[in-house]
Amino acid sequence: MKLAKLINYLIVFWLTGLLISGSAAQAAKKAEASQYMTKGEAVQLLSATDFVKQKIGELLSWTIGYDISKVSRVRLTPTINYIKVLPKRVPPDGRTIVELQASVDDPAGLTNISGVRADLSSIGRLPNTMLVDNGLFGDKKAGDGIYSLQTTVSLRTLPGNRDIPVAVANKKGWLALAKTSLDIQKNPNIIEIRINPDTVLADGASPVTLTVRIDNPGRLEDVRAVAANLKALGLSERTMLKNDGSDGDVMAGDNTWSVLFSVAKELPAGSYPVAVEVTNLAGGIANGQTTITVNK
Amino acid sequence: MKRYYLLILLLLLALPVSAELNETGINLFNPEIGARPLGMGGAFVGRADDLNSILYNPGGMAWARGISLSFRDMENITAVQAYPTGSGSSVGLAIATTKYTDIAFSGGLAHSSSSLLLLSYGTKLNFLPALYKNEALQQVGIGLTLKSLMGETLRRSGQSDRSGGGWDMDLGVLWKRSDWWWFGLSAQNLFGSQISWDVGTAEAIPSALRLGTSARIIGDIGSPIFKEGRELLIGGEIDFVSNSSALLRLGGELGINKTYFLRAGIMQQGRQGAVTTPLNLGCGYRSGEWGADLVIYREPLRDESQFYFSILYFPKEWVVSKKLEFEKPGVVIETAIEKISLADNITTYDENLEVVGRVRSGVEVYVNGLRADTAADNSFKVIIPMALGKNLVLVEARYEGEKKNWKYKVLRKAKVQLAEEKALKKELASAIGPEAKAALEGQAAEIEQSRQKVEELVTLGVIEVTPEAEFSVNASITRGELAAWVAKSAGMKLPKIDRDLYPDVKRNHPLAPFIKVAVDWNILRPFPDGNFHPDEPVSKEEGDWLFKRFGVKK
Numbered sequence: 001m002k003l004a005k006l007i008n009y010l011i012v013f014w015l016t017g018l019l020i021s022g023s024a025a026q027a028a029k030k031a032e033a034s035q036y037m038t039k040g041e042a043v044q045l046l047s048a049t050d051f052v053k054q055k056i057g058e059l060l061s062w063t064i065g066y067d068i069s070k071v072s073r074v075r076l077t078p079t080i081n082y083i084k085v086l087p088k089r090v091p092p093d094g095r096t097i098v099e100l101q102a103s104v105d106d107p108a109g110l111t112n113i114s115g116v117r118a119d120l121s122s123i124g125r126l127p128n129t130m131l132v133d134n135g136l137f138g139d140k141k142a143g144d145g146i147y148s149l150q151t152t153v154s155l156r157t158l159p160g161n162r163d164i165p166v167a168v169a170n171k172k173g174w175l176a177l178a179k180t181s182l183d184i185q186k187n188p189n190i191i192e193i194r195i196n197p198d199t200v201l202a203d204g205a206s207p208v209t210l211t212v213r214i215d216n217p218g219r220l221e222d223v224r225a226v227a228a229n230l231k232a233l234g235l236s237e238r239t240m241l242k243n244d245g246s247d248g249d250v251m252a253g254d255n256t257w258s259v260l261f262s263v264a265k266e267l268p269a270g271s272y273p274v275a276v277e278v279t280n281l282a283g284g285i286a287n288g289q290t291t292i293t294v295n296k
Numbered sequence: 297m298k299r300y301y302l303l304i305l306l307l308l309l310a311l312p313v314s315a316e317l318n319e320t321g322i323n324l325f326n327p328e329i330g331a332r333p334l335g336m337g338g339a340f341v342g343r344a345d346d347l348n349s350i351l352y353n354p355g356g357m358a359w360a361r362g363i364s365l366s367f368r369d370m371e372n373i374t375a376v377q378a379y380p381t382g383s384g385s386s387v388g389l390a391i392a393t394t395k396y397t398d399i400a401f402s403g404g405l406a407h408s409s410s411s412l413l414l415l416s417y418g419t420k421l422n423f424l425p426a427l428y429k430n431e432a433l434q435q436v437g438i439g440l441t442l443k444s445l446m447g448e449t450l451r452r453s454g455q456s457d458r459s460g461g462g463w464d465m466d467l468g469v470l471w472k473r474s475d476w477w478w479f480g481l482s483a484q485n486l487f488g489s490q491i492s493w494d495v496g497t498a499e500a501i502p503s504a505l506r507l508g509t510s511a512r513i514i515g516d517i518g519s520p521i522f523k524e525g526r527e528l529l530i531g532g533e534i535d536f537v538s539n540s541s542a543l544l545r546l547g548g549e550l551g552i553n554k555t556y557f558l559r560a561g562i563m564q565q566g567r568q569g570a571v572t573t574p575l576n577l578g579c580g581y582r583s584g585e586w587g588a589d590l591v592i593y594r595e596p597l598r599d600e601s602q603f604y605f606s607i608l609y610f611p612k613e614w615v616v617s618k619k620l621e622f623e624k625p626g627v628v629i630e631t632a633i634e635k636i637s638l639a640d641n642i643t644t645y646d647e648n649l650e651v652v653g654r655v656r657s658g659v660e661v662y663v664n665g666l667r668a669d670t671a672a673d674n675s676f677k678v679i680i681p682m683a684l685g686k687n688l689v690l691v692e693a694r695y696e697g698e699k700k701n702w703k704y705k706v707l708r709k710a711k712v713q714l715a716e717e718k719a720l721k722k723e724l725a726s727a728i729g730p731e732a733k734a735a736l737e738g739q740a741a742e743i744e745q746s747r748q749k750v751e752e753l754v755t756l757g758v759i760e761v762t763p764e765a766e767f768s769v770n771a772s773i774t775r776g777e778l779a780a781w782v783a784k785s786a787g788m789k790l791p792k793i794d795r796d797l798y799p800d801v802k803r804n805h806p807l808a809p810f811i812k813v814a815v816d817w818n819i820l821r822p823f824p825d826g827n828f829h830p831d832e833p834v835s836k837e838e839g840d841w842l843f844k845r846f847g848v849k850k
Binding site: 037039041043044045046048050051052055056059060062063065066067068070071072073077128169172173174175176177 | 641689750770785
């Protein structure tokens, strides 16, 4: 019983002590709070100074300080790193595939790009054609920032350089513009006509190689025929050159067509013209000429 | 070919002058009328940006629109009208009636009255697509004015009265080299025609070649000196007139809020071999589609001061093709933007501002110099980041070489969340009884006021508060913080710190420059122990002492 009473006393004593010490701490804290300047007080006092009053007045004024330096010059538009068109020369045949690629970027990342469009009206196609970056429709890899488009040049398109403007828009509504050009040509180009050797013995046996290097608008596969007129040498008026790696042609499928022939014994010595004609599937034609010297 | 043209030009400038009108000094075919050009000392060939183009430089007619009525008195009235076709050109018609009395000349006094009818056409070069692709040529206007003198009656003392008429033509070019710098050329009375008198004689009409330039030195976006609400235009011109020596004209126009205009200019005038250089003074007023101009100038014929008054009306949408409902109506650049979400003087807390609008077909929109994407329905929507404080948003419409700017002012204030405000909201939600609520609402008003002040200081860059952090007004301020706040708000120049300031303020302490400047200015002092104690709270006594130094008492 005595122990219980003692415990009760101890508890009361402890609680009283606790109460007294708590009040003292609170009082100390209050004293401390009133002893120091608060941020609110500092703000009030600072706002009351003449220089801050003036600055705030200027800040809130609609007639002071709105000059050209207040125009945001943050780069917000997407960027077009490059535009590539392949092939560079295309026939207006409506079937040769033209691949347009635009490498784009955006200050907020590629996910901010909302669309890439090309104006193909100059080649007789839609003025608002979308390029894609989904790994499909000729696009090599999805999400790499290289947008692609495959198209053809309309039959109605006239030869010459045609501009293709490309526009990139981002999700924040900004637009970047750039353009590339496409050379619309129907006729192939004869880059080089070579006869090896250029001086030949008329013995009916010495081999002569006629080689023609060609630049065809579009694909090389669309070269219909490369023919040489060897009538002056006593051969065919229309001798076909080959690009299959045989009959004097070194490599199949490259841009060089060749034919192997020899000059007849009866042919008198002299210089003989060799005319070459190249035709393609687009209806284009190119002519060239060289000479061969025949010795007896 | 060039030599041939030069020869023609020289011949025109050297045409002989007969002694009828010319001996009196009256030049009816070069009417210098219009209160605004006269106010600028007649130096208007290089400006030609209003209806007076028809009289000074028809090259400016490509952009002219409206009606004007100018008069000196009831007998000297000029009416001009210019109507845009909607395809980069305007047609103009003007009639000027003039009456001069008691003009002294070598033979006595002369009196003249007549009417001059002018028919003008000015166009941009858009009818030559190959040339018009060139951006510089998109800002070139060319024009011609056919002039017909009707019912000229000339009375001279001691001589029989004469009546006569004639016609001639002006050609003009105006090149807007940039937004602010223009050039003009006007060849007046190019054909060297004659005035035919009823007595069977004729006299040559004096020709003139006028070369001028104008520059908007101070003005809106695109001017060398940007000054909102003010515009200073200066113009200069040299005139080669066949019956006079070369004349110089210099003038300027000061615009205030695009409403009030003050003009002054010196205008050399030649008469009977003598050249005078009087000063012209003018003023103008514009309100919406209306305007009025007044000038006091020296009338050379009688060498006396005269007033000229002009009333102008220039409706924004006034296009022939639109009225005729052509398939593709032309776009008037002033109305190229059909609607826009912006209004002037916007206050926002948002980091980004969304600008939404719609333009007319074919119009390109640029916001802050960047091209906005327009959808198929001609609408556009862009998002612009807003800096803290003042922002200027420039919206530009471009259409076939024409462009127009609009600017909008935006104030972005810093958004600050006070810790006390948040706590008070909770207390208010759980408050019981009207008295407790009223007391808390009183506190809320005080906190709101504090928040506004904090926001202002954060917007000014005095206080730095990160967006996610709360600001407590009841927290005590440290000595370092106070040093920074005061130095920033007072705009004190911060020193470079290349050594430790105190044992507890090393050279790389983020507040070191502020502490240094605060101590240098004797705003805060280090402790006797040699330390500054930047993280110690500022005592009330110390704070009060500091602000007293700035004239602020609690």
